[in-house]
Amino acid sequence: MNQLRTWFLAPARLLTFGFFLAPLAIVVLYSFLTRGTYGGQGAPFTLENYTRLADPLYLEILVKSFWIAILSTAICLVMGFPLALFIARSGPQWRGTWINLVMLPFWTNFLVRTYAWMFLLRDTGLINTAFQGLGLISQPLPLLYNDGAVILGLVYGYLPFMVLPIFSTLERQDPFLLEAAADLGATPWQTLWRVTVPMAKPGILAGSVLVFIPCLGAYLTPDLMGGGKSIMIGNVVQQQFTSSRDWPFGAALSLVLTALVMVLLWFIMRRGGKELI
Amino acid sequence: MRRRTFFLSLSGLAGCTQNRAPRLNVYNWSDYIGTETLANFEKETGIRVHYGVFENNEEMLAKVFGGNSGWDIAFPSNYFIGPMRESRLLARIDRGQLKNLGNLDPMLAAPEWDPRLEHSVPYMWGATGIVFNKSAAGGLKSWADLWDEKHKGRMTMLDDPADAIGAALKKLGHSINSPDAAHLAAAQAELLRQKPLVRAYLNAEARNQLIAGDLQAAQLWGTTSQQAIDAAPHLGFAYPVEGYARYADNAVILRESRRLDLAHRFIDYLLRPDVAADIVKDSRTASANAAARALLPVQVRENPVLYPPPEVLMRAEWFAPLPPAAQRLRDRYWTEIKSA
Numbered sequence: 001m002n003q004l005r006t007w008f009l010a011p012a013r014l015l016t017f018g019f020f021l022a023p024l025a026i027v028v029l030y031s032f033l034t035r036g037t038y039g040g041q042g043a044p045f046t047l048e049n050y051t052r053l054a055d056p057l058y059l060e061i062l063v064k065s066f067w068i069a070i071l072s073t074a075i076c077l078v079m080g081f082p083l084a085l086f087i088a089r090s091g092p093q094w095r096g097t098w099i100n101l102v103m104l105p106f107w108t109n110f111l112v113r114t115y116a117w118m119f120l121l122r123d124t125g126l127i128n129t130a131f132q133g134l135g136l137i138s139q140p141l142p143l144l145y146n147d148g149a150v151i152l153g154l155v156y157g158y159l160p161f162m163v164l165p166i167f168s169t170l171e172r173q174d175p176f177l178l179e180a181a182a183d184l185g186a187t188p189w190q191t192l193w194r195v196t197v198p199m200a201k202p203g204i205l206a207g208s209v210l211v212f213i214p215c216l217g218a219y220l221t222p223d224l225m226g227g228g229k230s231i232m233i234g235n236v237v238q239q240q241f242t243s244s245r246d247w248p249f250g251a252a253l254s255l256v257l258t259a260l261v262m263v264l265l266w267f268i269m270r271r272g273g274k275e276l277i
Numbered sequence: 278m279r280r281r282t283f284f285l286s287l288s289g290l291a292g293c294t295q296n297r298a299p300r301l302n303v304y305n306w307s308d309y310i311g312t313e314t315l316a317n318f319e320k321e322t323g324i325r326v327h328y329g330v331f332e333n334n335e336e337m338l339a340k341v342f343g344g345n346s347g348w349d350i351a352f353p354s355n356y357f358i359g360p361m362r363e364s365r366l367l368a369r370i371d372r373g374q375l376k377n378l379g380n381l382d383p384m385l386a387a388p389e390w391d392p393r394l395e396h397s398v399p400y401m402w403g404a405t406g407i408v409f410n411k412s413a414a415g416g417l418k419s420w421a422d423l424w425d426e427k428h429k430g431r432m433t434m435l436d437d438p439a440d441a442i443g444a445a446l447k448k449l450g451h452s453i454n455s456p457d458a459a460h461l462a463a464a465q466a467e468l469l470r471q472k473p474l475v476r477a478y479l480n481a482e483a484r485n486q487l488i489a490g491d492l493q494a495a496q497l498w499g500t501t502s503q504q505a506i507d508a509a510p511h512l513g514f515a516y517p518v519e520g521y522a523r524y525a526d527n528a529v530i531l532r533e534s535r536r537l538d539l540a541h542r543f544i545d546y547l548l549r550p551d552v553a554a555d556i557v558k559d560s561r562t563a564s565a566n567a568a569a570r571a572l573l574p575v576q577v578r579e580n581p582v583l584y585p586p587p588e589v590l591m592r593a594e595w596f597a598p599l600p601p602a603a604q605r606l607r608d609r610y611w612t613e614i615k616s617a
Binding site: 035036037038040057060061123124144145226227228229230231236239241243244245246 | 335430433598611
């Protein structure tokens with residue numbers, strides 16, 4: 001029995017070690033090395049890559065990245081919760097269809113979908129052309145290349161990660177509880193706030209975490225939809241590995257980002273997300 | 278059983294051909310070769326070519342930096358030749374094996390980054406200028422025109438620290454490669470002042486938006502601009518009066534290569550006028566090969582965007598590598614500009 005267990009766990013252990021811990025160890029090592037004159041890295045060991053992070057420049061970008069991620073997560077929640085509720089309350093014959101529609105975008109590559117948004121939002125794109133054709137506006141609206149476009153792209157990309165966990169907690173909800181609440185004199189709003197939402201809390205937390213983390217590290221969306229005009233911390237990391245050729249600093253930046261996310265997760269779990277595990 | 282023998286013999290066959298035909302590994306920029314170039318080379322010489330592409334110098338350097346990448350030939354830009362030579366990544370070029378070397382454009386026969394062509398052979402070159410919508414923007418002539426309020430929200434700069442900061446340096450009358458901290462700080466101030474007018478920092482993506490009419494003006498590479506002009510004749514192009522940046526991409530043989538003879542044969546093949554002419558017909562870039570240029574149609578070889586006339590070329594300055602401290606400062610200023 002014990003031997004069987006070892007064998008069954010072996011692939012997972014191999015995966016965790018080979019594809020997560022070992023690369024992470026390399027990143028940790030690099031973050032303490034010195035950048036070579038022309039790229040590359042080597043001795044001596046140094047803390048300089050971390051002390052550089054105290055620079056207000058990087059802190060400001062980090063704070064801004066947090067704000068964009070928080071805002072995107074909040075919008076996903078406000079949009080995703082009613083949708084999840086609607087799907088959970090619709091008849092069993094429809095649920096599968098709605099869930100499939102939520103997952104449908106995943107059939108296409110995220111990069112391609114981002115370019116599709118850019119075609120919609122451009123000055124000569126579908127939206128501006130249609131509005132101008134209808135005489136609603138005379139000048140094209142600046143829909144692309146600003147923070148709003150970045151948030152739109154993030155919300156669009158990660159909304160399904162909010163809907164699915166909330167749906168799975170609401171689906172399990174016993175309909176008799178709602179009847180009981182109504183029998184005891186609760187209005188529909190009170191039932192929603194005091195019965196449905198508390199029961200959906202694990203789903204809400206899981207969804208928020210699943211949306212927040214990729215938003216915080218996003219680099220493709222700010223680069224394409226933001227036009228490089230409003231960069232997030234992911235872009236700074238990417239820049240270190242490309243044009244700056246400063247891998248040690250890039251490694252330190254990404255480790256600090258990882259550490260911040262881990263602290264945040266730990267905090268959420270301590271504060272009542274125990275259902276998450 | 279029979280099926281197994283069949284597969285065994287197949288794999289044996291594959292092994293045979295692999296051993297017989299010598300193989301050369303060539304690592305080049307994307308869209309930088311003719312459609313028939315490699316097939317013709319294989320037919321003529323019996324040397325098989327394994328061809329891979331990269332999108333920027335940093336990507337290429339990261340791959341070959343360790344010295345066991347498996348590539349024999351790569352095509353770094355001129356400002357990467359010095360760093361790669363000092364990092365001991367480049368093999369010596371044996372000029373005796375390159376009988377077509379005389380076909381090179383005289384301006385590239387003794388370039389400042391490798392005056393005796395000991396480690397590199399120029400392949401293509403290009404420069405950065407301004408492409409604009411003739412009807413909407415009028416004619417632009419200088420970098421300073423990209424600071425004009427009338428282009429607000431309809432103008433893009435390149436998403437590249439060397440090019441964007443380089444334009445500001447030129448506008449201020451400094452060298453494109455100035456390592457001077459005061460010059461770089463002044464250039465940063467210029468770009469910060471310009472940022473409210475900038476629609477986005479875009480590279481090749483600007484081409485589509487110029488064609489569609491979203492943009493009035495853009496800082497863009499000549500070759501990319503020419504592609505846009507081919508599709509949209511309402512576009513015009515200028516190499517700015519203050520001066521502008523020029524780069525060249527060069528064939529190098531990596532020190533790790535154990536096929537130096539084959540590598541020289543391939544480079545010599547690329548230097549042949551007919552071969553080089555076919556490459557530029559397909560890639561629409563500017564060849565470093567003067568003899569090839571003579572074979573091109575007159576409207577191509579006298580195209581002022583791809584092959585600017587001598588009086589315009591006089592204003593150009595080659596990109597050069599910055600000292601590490603200056604490079605770090607420039608990167609930092611660039612991060613500040615983009616996050617402002």
